[in-house]
Amino acid sequence: MSLYHEMPENIFVTSVDQLLGWSRKHSLWWLLFGLACCSIELMHTGGPRADIERFGSAPRGTPRQADLIIIAGTLTYKMASRLKLLYEQMAEPKYVISMGSCSNCGGLFDKAYSVVKGVDQIMPVDVYLPGCPPRPEALLEALVILQKKIQKEKYLRK
Amino acid sequence: MTSATREKELKPRVEITQISGTEIEVNMGPHHPSTHGVIRFILFIDGEIVVRAVPDVGYLHRSIEKIAESMPYSFFMPYTDRVDYVAAINCNLGYALAIEAMGGLEVPERATWLRMIGVELNRIMSHLVGVGALPLDLGAFTPFVHALREREHMMDLLEILTGTRMNNNYIRFGGVCQDVDDEFLKKLEKYLDHFVLFLEEYDRLIGTNKIFIERLKNVGIVSGEKALSYSFSGPNLRASGIGLDLRKVDPYCFYNDMKFDVPVGKGIKGTVGDSFDRYIVRIEEMAECEKILRQILSKIKEGPIQSKVPKKLVLPAGEAYHHTESARGELGYHIISDGKSASPYRIKIRTGSFASMTSLAEIFKGMMVADVIAYFASLDIVAPEVDR
Amino acid sequence: MNFPAAHLEKLAKLVDSVYNGAVSSEIVQADTKIPVLKINSRDIRKVVELVVHHKDLGFTYLNTISGTHLAETREDESLDLKGFEMFYVFSNSQDFSSLAIKTTLPENNPEIDTIDDFSGSANWFEREIFDLLGVNFKNSQDLRRIMLPPDWEGHPLRKDFKEGSHYNGIPTTRSSELEAIRIE
Ligand code: SF4
Numbered sequence: 001m002s003l004y005h006e007m008p009e010n011i012f013v014t015s016v017d018q019l020l021g022w023s024r025k026h027s028l029w030w031l032l033f034g035l036a037c038c039s040i041e042l043m044h045t046g047g048p049r050a051d052i053e054r055f056g057s058a059p060r061g062t063p064r065q066a067d068l069i070i071i072a073g074t075l076t077y078k079m080a081s082r083l084k085l086l087y088e089q090m091a092e093p094k095y096v097i098s099m100g101s102c103s104n105c106g107g108l109f110d111k112a113y114s115v116v117k118g119v120d121q122i123m124p125v126d127v128y129l130p131g132c133p134p135r136p137e138a139l140l141e142a143l144v145i146l147q148k149k150i151q152k153e154k155y156l157r158k
Numbered sequence: 159m160t161s162a163t164r165e166k167e168l169k170p171r172v173e174i175t176q177i178s179g180t181e182i183e184v185n186m187g188p189h190h191p192s193t194h195g196v197i198r199f200i201l202f203i204d205g206e207i208v209v210r211a212v213p214d215v216g217y218l219h220r221s222i223e224k225i226a227e228s229m230p231y232s233f234f235m236p237y238t239d240r241v242d243y244v245a246a247i248n249c250n251l252g253y254a255l256a257i258e259a260m261g262g263l264e265v266p267e268r269a270t271w272l273r274m275i276g277v278e279l280n281r282i283m284s285h286l287v288g289v290g291a292l293p294l295d296l297g298a299f300t301p302f303v304h305a306l307r308e309r310e311h312m313m314d315l316l317e318i319l320t321g322t323r324m325n326n327n328y329i330r331f332g333g334v335c336q337d338v339d340d341e342f343l344k345k346l347e348k349y350l351d352h353f354v355l356f357l358e359e360y361d362r363l364i365g366t367n368k369i370f371i372e373r374l375k376n377v378g379i380v381s382g383e384k385a386l387s388y389s390f391s392g393p394n395l396r397a398s399g400i401g402l403d404l405r406k407v408d409p410y411c412f413y414n415d416m417k418f419d420v421p422v423g424k425g426i427k428g429t430v431g432d433s434f435d436r437y438i439v440r441i442e443e444m445a446e447c448e449k450i451l452r453q454i455l456s457k458i459k460e461g462p463i464q465s466k467v468p469k470k471l472v473l474p475a476g477e478a479y480h481h482t483e484s485a486r487g488e489l490g491y492h493i494i495s496d497g498k499s500a501s502p503y504r505i506k507i508r509t510g511s512f513a514s515m516t517s518l519a520e521i522f523k524g525m526m527v528a529d530v531i532a533y534f535a536s537l538d539i540v541a542p543e544v545d546r
Numbered sequence: 547m548n549f550p551a552a553h554l555e556k557l558a559k560l561v562d563s564v565y566n567g568a569v570s571s572e573i574v575q576a577d578t579k580i581p582v583l584k585i586n587s588r589d590i591r592k593v594v595e596l597v598v599h600h601k602d603l604g605f606t607y608l609n610t611i612s613g614t615h616l617a618e619t620r621e622d623e624s625l626d627l628k629g630f631e632m633f634y635v636f637s638n639s640q641d642f643s644s645l646a647i648k649t650t651l652p653e654n655n656p657e658i659d660t661i662d663d664f665s666g667s668a669n670w671f672e673r674e675i676f677d678l679l680g681v682n683f684k685n686s687q688d689l690r691r692i693m694l695p696p697d698w699e700g701h702p703l704r705k706d707f708k709e710g711s712h713y714n715g716i717p718t719t720r721s722s723e724l725e726a727i728r729i730e
Contacts, residue, residue, distance in 0.1 A: 035196060076217060081714070082217070086189055106720060133324060223703065479612075
């Protein structure tokens with residue numbers, strides 16, 4: 001008799017990929033990192049109403065413990081090398097959400113002499129989130145989209 | 159610990175720095191969980207004592223002043239939101255008042271009242287971030303969540319008033335962008351009833367906490383004289399015992415008719431001008447804002463909200479320096495118009511945070527590293543106001 | 547706060563009497579709310595000293611220092627020149643009435659004496675102007691770039707500032723894909 005018939009209520013049958021994806025997507029720890037106005041909405045997303053932690057995302061103070069970096073705000077040239085450094089310090093697999101028009105493409109500061117016109121010019125981005133600033137609900141949506149992406153990934157075969 | 163014992167404790171520390179004489183360079187920021195925005199310090203420490211500190215700013219320099227020169231006056235209004243996103247309407251108001259003074263534009267009465275509602279609500283929200291982030295930086299997460307919860311309610315109110323949660327872009331030259339109905343005013347009044355209770359509860363929760371008091375009292379003392387020398391303004395200056403509020407000494411809008419007190423630091427837990435004073439002044443100021451809001455609610459009348467303003471606004475040649483009391487102190491706009499084009503020749507923005515930053519290098523000297531955070535957090539600095 | 551007229555006359559007289567006419571000053575009540583004292587740039591330290599330390603004035607609070615690059619001719623006759631304009635705002639710490647001091651600097655090699663020993667905050671205001679406008683403050687304690695990275699070239703608030711195509715390998719403009727499609 002197989003194990004399955006012995007303990008019918010305690011066993012799931014799934015593929016390892018799916019199990020890994022499922023557990024990874026529900027423990028996306030994000031780096032506590034804000035650049036500009038969007039970081040206020042980022043704070044509110046972590047706050048009591050939007051409460052990002054119900055999706056398993058907890059803020060972390062150091063990049064070495066984070067899986068996800070949310071680039072919330074305007075990236076300047078002076079900051080660009082620091083952000084790159086932060087990103088490189090994160091352990092693989094790592095994900096990036098670009099939050100707000102500024103980090104998507106420069107946004108309002110398109111004409112500025114000191115602003116990087118889009119964070120994707122210095123690092124890869126998984127989810128672009130438009131808005132100036134995006135509401136907390138929108139950031140949650142971005143997180144859910146990222147979770148869907150992670151679920152589909154074949155992590156072991158990479 | 160009484161202040162006398164604290165003094166005694168401080169003494170040998172300074173001597174140790176003289177004896178050992180080995181400096182370690184510690185980099186703090188620009189990404190550091192307890193810097194408000196992206197600001198960096200280079201601390202030269204000896205043991206736990208800071209021997210020398212070099213603040214480094216500019217990580218959020220977004221060339222707002224240069225952008226202003228390339229667009230019509232009214233297009234610049236959304237950028238003023240971004241000068242201080244925590245108190246956006248305050249920045250709108252300063253800019254609008256400066257342009258209106260230069261162009262001789264009229265503002266209808268109801269519009270002024272609505273502006274004041276927006277500004278005072280925003281001031282409360284901004285101070286909530288200030289007093290919420292302060293315990294956060296000292297290691298207590300819960301108070302910040304309390305502050306965020308109240309901010310959510312206020313953002314809902316602002317959403318009805320202005321249409322957005324933050325970066326409101328609410329004020330137009332000669333008026334405001336949209337009117338509200340009586341229901342909003344009732345809602346606001348109801349909320350204020352709740353807010354008074356919250357504020358008291360919050361102050362009881364944090365302001366009487368032993369650890370919190372010990373971490374803040376007698377830390378980062380800025381005397382009145384020093385505060386003036388460092389061009390402090392707003393709550394930071396008032397915490398040093400100088401009761402200077404531009405709403406009182408240089409009234410704009412209808413602040414002349416408002417009855418409110420200007421809270422000043424009295425050194426209730428330690429010395430005048432210490433970090434605890436900066437906390438308590440903000441708490442008291444929120445209570446004053448609430449008083450002002452109630453007076454506005456009793457006085458606001460129906461009427462138009464926008465006066466006639468030419469589509470293409472060309473200001474007469476000349477310049478103006480106009481200052482208002484923002485949540486972080488004096489917010490000044492120095493505007494130069496060349497009299498020909500529809501865009502400003504130059505806009506310089508003077509902000510409270512920039513002035514507060516100038517004190518860091520000297521005040522940090524001789525402090526413990528942990529106190530550096532306490533002092534910096536108590537100044538309630540936001541990065542974009544420093545860098546613009 | 548509106549500056550009392552009595553103060554204004556006193557100030558003009560004071561500047562005259564203290565320096566026996568050696569310092570040229572002119573009071574213009576521009577359409578700003580505060581009176582503006584126009585002086586020659588080489589007298590800046592003398593006038594600031596008077597304004598800050600004289601017992602009848604006591605404008606000890608430095609509100610801000612602002613600089614402007616005047617590249618194009620402006621309609622206002624008095625400003626019709628090329629160069630840099632410095633605008634200092636001081637306030638009285640008692641009643642907070644304000645006063646502005648204005649001076650102009652030449653287009654080439656703009657230089658002015660520092661006033662950073664009169665106020666603790668002056669150094670940062672000056673650094674900002676040095677950074678963004680390239681005005682040199684003589685004898686300053688610490689004149690470094692403040693907003694922009696140390697390896698930055700040029701002074702962006704000058705009217706003739708031109709942005710390069712790249713900064714440290716990062717392109718300064720974003721290619722618009724939509725436009726590219728349209729051209730094809
Ligand atoms: S996208 Fe808008 S709200 Fe976000 S950082 Fe940029 S300007 Fe601020």
